[in-house]
Amino acid sequence: MKLSKDQTIEIAETFRLMGDPTRLAILVECLDGPVSVGDLVTRTGASQSLVSHHLRLLRAARILTARREGKNVYYAAMDDHIRTVVGDMIDHVAEPADEGLG
Amino acid sequence: MKLSKDQTIEIAETFRLMGDPTRLAILVECLDGPVSVGDLVTRTGASQSLVSHHLRLLRAARILTARREGKNVYYAAMDDHIRTVVGDMIDHVAEPADEGLG
DNA sequence: ATTATATATGAAAACGTGTTCATATGTTGA
DNA sequence: TCAACATATGAACACGTTTTCATATATAAT
Numbered sequence: 538m539k540l541s542k543d544q545t546i547e548i549a550e551t552f553r554l555m556g557d558p559t560r561l562a563i564l565v566e567c568l569d570g571p572v573s574v575g576d577l578v579t580r581t582g583a584s585q586s587l588v589s590h591h592l593r594l595l596r597a598a599r600i601l602t603a604r605r606e607g608k609n610v611y612y613a614a615m616d617d618h619i620r621t622v623v624g625d626m627i628d629h630v631a632e633p634a635d636e637g638l639g
Numbered sequence: 640m641k642l643s644k645d646q647t648i649e650i651a652e653t654f655r656l657m658g659d660p661t662r663l664a665i666l667v668e669c670l671d672g673p674v675s676v677g678d679l680v681t682r683t684g685a686s687q688s689l690v691s692h693h694l695r696l697l698r699a700a701r702i703l704t705a706r707r708e709g710k711n712v713y714y715a716a717m718d719d720h721i722r723t724v725v726g727d728m729i730d731h732v733a734e735p736a737d738e739g740l741g
Numbered sequence: 742a743t744t745a746t747a748t749a750t751g752a753a754a755a756c757g758t759g760t761t762c763a764t765a766t767g768t769t770g771a
Numbered sequence: 772t773c774a775a776c777a778t779a780t781g782a783a784c785a786c787g788t789t790t791t792c793a794t795a796t797a798t799a800a801t
Contacts, residue, residue: 540667540729542660547732548725549663556655557789558648565642574748587790589749608747608798618731622724626650627642629720659759676778689760691779710768710777742801749796757788766779771772 554598555623559583560591563612567601568620571611656700657725661685662693665714669703670722673713 540548555561562581566572574592578585592612595601600619601612614620642650657663664683668674676694680687694714697703702721703714716722 538667538670538726538729540664544729544732545664545667546660548728549658549660551658551728551732552654552663553658556651556653556658558651559789561651561654562642562647565640565647568640575746584791585748586750586792590790593749605748605798610748616731616734618727618734621727622731623650624640625720625723625727626653627640627646629718629724630646630649630653632718632720661759677776686761687778688762688780692760695779707768707778712778744801745799747796747798750794752793753791755788755790757786759784759786761784762782764780766777768777769775771774 551598551600554594554600557591559587560595563588563591564595564600564614564619565623567612568614568623571604571613573609573611575609577612653700653702656696656702659693661689662697665690665693666697666702666716666721667725669714670716670725673706673715675711675713677711679714 555564559581563577566577566580572580574585574588577592578588581588592601592603596603596612599615602615603610603612657666661683665679668679668682674682676687676690680690683690694703694705698705698714701717704717705712705714
């Protein structure tokens with residue numbers, strides 16, 4: 538599987554955004570359906586400002602989608618690829634495999 | 640799907656490591672089978688030292704496995720979860736979807 | 742209009758990571 | 772043992788990101 542330099546950079550950027558614990562926690566909360574910003578603040582324990590900053594990044598990278606409903610804004614995982622990626626990574630980390638050499 | 644704080648940190652760490660263009664390029668080259676360090680240097684265009692530093696991180700995080708064969712050391716993707724994760728992410732980035740709101 | 746609630750944003754502080762350079766270690770063959 | 776090749780490592784530099792604080796915008800209700 539051969540990737541262009543631009544593809545590589547875009548994919549790396551998406552992984553990088555998933556690679557912060559606070560952002561990943563936000564993303565995981567959004568996997569099963571839309572969640573309001575307020576609920577994300579409660580569930581992750583991060584500050585409102587921090588959650589909002591991270592949501593902007595996740596949305597800009599098309600990892601999450603947003604829709605406003607009255608005073609609230611609901612965020613959800615962009616597509617099934619995102620759900621699968623996180624799911625597979627959870628499975629990977631669960632494996633007690635060896636890392637080779639010594 | 641509910642994750643512990645430690646699980647979240649470990650998974651984020653794995654994503655973070657995939658989130659650098661040089662490291663991702665190295666990883667992608669290792670998806671189809673074992674590749675020597677020298678070949679990785681050639682194929683990625685990165686310096687020998689840099690490739691080696693990154694390989695150490697990828698191996699420590701159980702993203703790649705290593706086996707020595709004579710003078711060479713061959714690196715390969717750790718398991719199918721890793722291959723699937725990268726594959727799904729490539730599919731995700733290929734999608735021309737909307738990011739919601741304005 | 743004013744107040745209350747929900748979310749977003751800019752700037753600065755606090756912190757971490759990628760890369761290079763020089764050098765060390767490991768392996769093979771003469 | 773010496774030379775030649777392959778890979779690994781430590782220290783330092785250069786740069787970027789996460790987080791907080793204060794404040795702004797948006798929506799709804801009285």
